[in-house]
Amino acid sequence: MYSNIAIYTYEVDPFYTDPNKEMSIAAIVNHIQIAASAHADSCGWGFDKLSESETRWVLARLAVEMNTYPQLYDTLVVETWVEDITRLFSIRNFEFKNQNGETLGYACSIWSAINMETRKSIDLTSLSGDIMSYKSDKPCPINRPVKPLSIADTSFLDLPIRYSDIDVNRHVNSTRYIEHLLDLFPLDFHDKYMINRFEIAYQNEARFGDTLELHKKELEPLKYAFEIKKNNLETACKAQIKFKPKQSTN
Amino acid sequence: MYSNIAIYTYEVDPFYTDPNKEMSIAAIVNHIQIAASAHADSCGWGFDKLSESETRWVLARLAVEMNTYPQLYDTLVVETWVEDITRLFSIRNFEFKNQNGETLGYACSIWSAINMETRKSIDLTSLSGDIMSYKSDKPCPINRPVKPLSIADTSFLDLPIRYSDIDVNRHVNSTRYIEHLLDLFPLDFHDKYMINRFEIAYQNEARFGDTLELHKKELEPLKYAFEIKKNNLETACKAQIKFKPKQSTN
Numbered sequence: 001m002y003s004n005i006a007i008y009t010y011e012v013d014p015f016y017t018d019p020n021k022e023m024s025i026a027a028i029v030n031h032i033q034i035a036a037s038a039h040a041d042s043c044g045w046g047f048d049k050l051s052e053s054e055t056r057w058v059l060a061r062l063a064v065e066m067n068t069y070p071q072l073y074d075t076l077v078v079e080t081w082v083e084d085i086t087r088l089f090s091i092r093n094f095e096f097k098n099q100n101g102e103t104l105g106y107a108c109s110i111w112s113a114i115n116m117e118t119r120k121s122i123d124l125t126s127l128s129g130d131i132m133s134y135k136s137d138k139p140c141p142i143n144r145p146v147k148p149l150s151i152a153d154t155s156f157l158d159l160p161i162r163y164s165d166i167d168v169n170r171h172v173n174s175t176r177y178i179e180h181l182l183d184l185f186p187l188d189f190h191d192k193y194m195i196n197r198f199e200i201a202y203q204n205e206a207r208f209g210d211t212l213e214l215h216k217k218e219l220e221p222l223k224y225a226f227e228i229k230k231n232n233l234e235t236a237c238k239a240q241i242k243f244k245p246k247q248s249t250n
Numbered sequence: 251m252y253s254n255i256a257i258y259t260y261e262v263d264p265f266y267t268d269p270n271k272e273m274s275i276a277a278i279v280n281h282i283q284i285a286a287s288a289h290a291d292s293c294g295w296g297f298d299k300l301s302e303s304e305t306r307w308v309l310a311r312l313a314v315e316m317n318t319y320p321q322l323y324d325t326l327v328v329e330t331w332v333e334d335i336t337r338l339f340s341i342r343n344f345e346f347k348n349q350n351g352e353t354l355g356y357a358c359s360i361w362s363a364i365n366m367e368t369r370k371s372i373d374l375t376s377l378s379g380d381i382m383s384y385k386s387d388k389p390c391p392i393n394r395p396v397k398p399l400s401i402a403d404t405s406f407l408d409l410p411i412r413y414s415d416i417d418v419n420r421h422v423n424s425t426r427y428i429e430h431l432l433d434l435f436p437l438d439f440h441d442k443y444m445i446n447r448f449e450i451a452y453q454n455e456a457r458f459g460d461t462l463e464l465h466k467k468e469l470e471p472l473k474y475a476f477e478i479k480k481n482n483l484e485t486a487c488k489a490q491i492k493f494k495p496k497q498s499t500n
Contacts, residue, residue, distance in 0.1 A: 014284075015423075019413075019418060019420050163435065167269065182413055186458070208437040
């Protein structure tokens with residue numbers, strides 16, 4: 001078996017499901033972060049420990065590929081492991097299974113650790129303790145997230161940032177951006193198509209008082225690029241979503 | 251000790267906390283529903299069982315009073331019990347504690363069970379099995395939620411319903427309304443004041459394609475009434491919030 005894999009299980013409650021009773025991609029991304037945080041904590045490299053030293057993990061890029069989504073009241077099993085650690089990035093992967101051990105999908109995430117005062121990335125290889133010993137040899141079969149192209153020249157929808165968009169880090173929560181992107185499609189589109197691959201790159205924090213501009217561009221049928229800018233200036237995040245038709249369950 | 255009390259514990263993860271690292275009222279209302287559902291399931295009167303008979307529990311009214319909110323990474327302990335069952339309503343109460351057993355607050359909720367086809371309430375006393383035997387003698391020290399007054403003559407903010415507002419029941423999720431109400435106040439208001447009592451009455455479902463109108467009226471300093479109408483016609487829900495100044499933690 002592979003080394004250094006952490007396994008977490010979560011119940012898929014109604015709060016985490018979409019109108020089709022499947023776990024939403026926002027909820028999956030949320031659990032990716034909870035599992036990553038739990039694993040980092042258990043290794044001694046977690047949010048709690050790092051926050052004492054004013055350092056915090058920041059999700060830079062993420063790709064999620066799902067063949068099937070967990071259903072309401074299923075158990076989501078998340079396996080997570082660190083593939084590699086470079087000076088600036090930690091690459092952490094995920095395999096998602098259901099309660100029967102069937103693989104539902106995978107994710108690959110790229111994290112940096114920033115100093116909360118300077119807002120600059122720290123050198124991960126300079127951290128005390130042998131962070132390299134937590135690397136795992138388990139392979140991840142999906143492509144890593146790449147830096148998406150800018151599509152900021154397209155038309156956009158203005159969206160003021162609201163109180164409930166803001167999280168404990170006092171910036172727009174990473175899963176809220178995902179909800180804002182999904183809201184660019186009507187309910188009947190989501191009824192017909194599932195997200196096959198979701199990719200996002202977080203670039204700049206947006207804060208209360210900022211205004212977001214949501215850009216969307218169809219790259220090819222069922223494949224869309226997104227860019228969320230703030231105050232018509234900086235890019236908050238870029239994303240790509242590849243949809244595929246749902247298999248009829250009727 | 252009191253009879254028929256169910257106890258559930260939940261971790262307060264970053265997803266459930268507000269910008270001040272306290273569990274949000276929306277997350278508390280969500281866990282009220284999760285705990286209620288789990289307890290109803292364990293008693294044999296749950297969503298799963300009732301959905302086979304095309305009956306579903308619907309939250310009609312809710313009052314939450316909090317003296318202190320659970321903090322990030324705390325454990326929220328939820329005690330829940332059924333106070334009374336009438337022909338049309340089940341009255342279910344909650345006590346919230348932290349991991350040290352200290353009481354943080356209480357909630358009182360009123361539920362009806364509706365037939366999904368006729369959308370009408372069913373007679374709870376007509377259900378097979380002895381539902382009355384699940385009543386508890388534990389007291390709840392807060393006032394029951396009352397039917398709030400209409401304030402629909404005040405000015406309002408239009409809000410289109412978006413995909414991510416919609417839940418498994420294919421209507422606007424009950425906690426989303428709460429977020430929409432809290433979004434009527436800026437971040438620095440929430441930094442200064444905490445919700446002491448929150449009360450909501452759900453009246454009509456809003457669905458994708460509907461437009462919400464958010465009404466807000468100050469009743470007295472730090473006490474507000476709200477009404478969310480849909481399509482300038484029916485009332486979706488009414489609410490009241492009493493805030494109080496936060497104790498400085500600095």
